[in-house]
Amino acid sequence: MKVNEKGTPEGVGTTYDSAKAKIDETKTKNDEQLTKAAGTGDKGFFEPVRSMFWAPPVAACETFDLPQQVGSLKLDPCGVVDGVRMAMALVWAGGGLFLCLGMIKRSF
Numbered sequence: 001m002k003v004n005e006k007g008t009p010e011g012v013g014t015t016y017d018s019a020k021a022k023i024d025e026t027k028t029k030n031d032e033q034l035t036k037a038a039g040t041g042d043k044g045f046f047e048p049v050r051s052m053f054w055a056p057p058v059a060a061c062e063t064f065d066l067p068q069q070v071g072s073l074k075l076d077p078c079g080v081v082d083g084v085r086m087a088m089a090l091v092w093a094g095g096g097l098f099l100c101l102g103m104i105k106r107s108f
Contacts, residue, residue: 061077061078061081061082062078063075063076063077063078064077
């Protein structure tokens with residue numbers, strides 16, 4: 001069977017070059033968005049504080065050097081930090097379990 005193509009304009013369909021141009025344009029936009037997401041220009045005011053709530057820790061525990069007005073003391077919280085992390089892990093796990101059970105109870 002032969003299709004009558006009379007009246008069909010030439011070059012109307014999608015060609016390889018037009019499809020490749022669209023793909024390249026989309027890739028460029030995606031790369032720009034990834035660069036923006038990785039940067040710090042669009043981050044909020046509390047972004048530096050957010051790292052305090054991550055577990056496991058992003059950095060190792062270190063001593064704090066207090067300013068001279070306080071007597072140039074050094075604080076070493078490392079002995080307490082792990083215990084607080086474990087306690088907070090239990091609080092978060094217990095809170096999550098409590099909320100999940102509450103949602104299940106409300107669904108009945």
